[in-house]
Amino acid sequence: MGVHDQLRVDVRREAGRAILTLDGELDMASAELLQELADGEDLRGEAMLVLDLQQLRFIDSTGLRAILTTLERCRERGQEFAITPGSPQVQRLLSVTGVAEHLPTIATADGAVA
């Protein structure tokens, strides 16, 4: 688990998934925390890495970069990647930037792959 002033990240592993639940705001101040946790050695063995954004209220371009970097790293090491939909602001940013269609999305962190 990692805690930042604006962001709290819970990490758990279940059924072959590494699930990072983001709660709060993912921006310049907190993006590094996500980056660090998502790159954790202990998560690399799981078949899939899920960023659960359901509790994420805000994201800016730096936060977006952290998600995209995570996506890229997962591809490099052959790990599946998915997100769950975030708040309207998060979803708006993902769609405005054209990123949404590049991010595999599942309804819930432990749910089926869309």
Added chain:
Amino acid sequence: MSESVSAPEETASTHDVAIELLVEAGAVLASSLDLTTTMSHVAQLTVPRLADLCVIDLRNEDGSITEVAVAAADPAIGPALESLRARHPLDPEGEHPVARVIRSGEPELQARMSDELMRSFAQGSEHARFMIDKRYHSAVVAPLLARGRTLGALSLLRLGSSEPYVRADLDLGNELARRAALAIDNARLFSEVRSVERRLEAVLVNLAEAITMTDAQGRMVFANQAAAELLGAGSPRELMDAAPGTIMPRFLVTDEHGRELDLESMPGRRLFSGAPAEPLLVRNVVRATGEERWLIVRSSPVTDPDSARVLYAVNVFENITEVKHAQLAESFMAEASRVLASSMDYAETLTQIARLAVPQIADWCAVDVLDEHGEIERVAVHHSDPRRLELAEQLDRGYRPAREDPLGVPEVIRSGRARIYTDIDQDALAAYARDNAHLALLQAIEAKAVIIVPLAAPARTLGAITLVSSDSLRRLTHADLALAERLGRRAGTAVESARLYTERTRIVKVLEAALLPESLPEIPGVEIEALYRAAGELNDVGGDFYDVLPYGPNSWMLVIGDVCGKGPRAAGVTALARHTLRAAAMLGLRPTAMLGTLHQALRRQPAGADLCTVCLVTLEQRGGQARLKVALAGHPPPLLMDAGGECRKIGTPGTLLGVLDPVDVKEVEVELRTGQTLLLYTDGLPEAGRAGPQLDDERLFALCAQASQATLEGMLEQIERAALEHAGGRLRDDIALLALRLR
């Protein structure tokens, strides 16, 4: 008379002897207060006129009996008896006449003592043998009675063939004993009193706290050494000899708030007028030297037990100068820190510091700093007296210190070491002065003491703070020096950070200028405006950019973009984006191709993912028509507004640049009609509300509708202001706005 003539010879002579003895005894008893000496004299008076041997014993507190004086006609008897008595003290409960008389308080006459009798009361055989050998045969033992207590006994003895004692001798012995007892009693009382007094005095004299005792007339009846030192006297005696009311005028005495206090408000005086005498905290300045002390004065009354009238006031002066100075220094530094933290304008800050130092530390304060050429520049000066402030300013105008001057501010700046100059005399001034006019100015300032401390930043000395006392009632001490040095360090750090801030702001402005166009080009028939608002006070170089440039004949390109992040790296990416798009525009590439080129350029960056969102718009004017092509790469769509305030978004969302392949961007073409406005903006606008909801489409449209009637410049200002208000005054991200309107 005849009877007395016919009286036995011995009686007459005894009578004369008695009177003579008593007179002499009176003299002896009055002459000395040393108990042992007095008793010894009394004993000697009786030998040989009244006795061959005289012994005086005293009863101790524990009831035991001690011989204190022996006088004998035979010089061998005294030491022998003393030795015997020391080895065999009299049993207070025994039958020895001395013990009996001390117990009963009644005199005894043993006219003729047989050997048997003496053996009966002797303290052992050695004592008995002694008495028999020395041929004791007649004795008078009289109690030493005073104030109803038996203090001891006076024994008169006749040895060998002397006349035995008669009744008259008993009376005389008794009288002599009574007088001696009074003397002993007085001596004891006196000794007790002296001992209590000495103990008390020893306590008072040795107390570190100053203590005085004053009477109703204000006379000082007691003072200890600490009081003498505190009140500037050579000795306690000098204080006690001073006329009432002559001590206080040596001092300036004020309360904590600087109000002068008179003698009548001192607790010691208030006691005599029946007023409550609460402890009083006073600031006491020695007029002669300027030395400042903080004292707590406590007074308590000594009252007459009968009339309850106040006889004396005992005044204790607790010197809390160090504590008080430390407290004042702390509150001064707290205030200074507050001032220093309040502004980033260092000249203003230093002016406030100068004001704070006067009159807290000094009578005037000047602050000099090195300018960018290393010259000494006066940035602040303050004096409590405007007339003297003018002098200080004259001095600075006419005789500003040069950086190579051997003394004063330049030396302190060079060495980084604080200096204190006390007792400045005329010779020193003359040596320092450059000419007569300079000397006259220096003299007029009447500096008594000067402290110069470096304005010290962590790595260098930025200038100096000069503190001057020109009032005789203020002395600059090493404590003031230490405080001034702290102030110098604190202010130096603040000035350095203000300077760095100013410098940084300047660099940021330069960088931003490189990222944003200096001016927008003239486009015929089209109005164009831009606005850039950086988030936060410490503006890092932002990642927002915009540009307007020619794009073929009668064509123009408008671009607005946002690079992820802040700081040098973001600035580099921003510059890359702007210049890549400029080059692509010159090559006449289509909007989608221009964005593709930028994407490839970003992908080639070695440092990893650099995101960039761009809204690219081309404007083509042909045959009275203006057509817009809008391409969005991960950027919010621009708004198209009618003159009436109607709004709509233009464009199809496309992929942001720099990370994801392939980039999917579409061009949308619309006509721009007269009076219509196109507004391009960056993320900072919809995301202005950090805590609250963002500016969603509905709010944004409403805002634009409201502003649509204004001039283009006014419209951008209204939108910016609304965004700021929405964000509660603190923008989360930079805002860039670019608008064009067809005339």
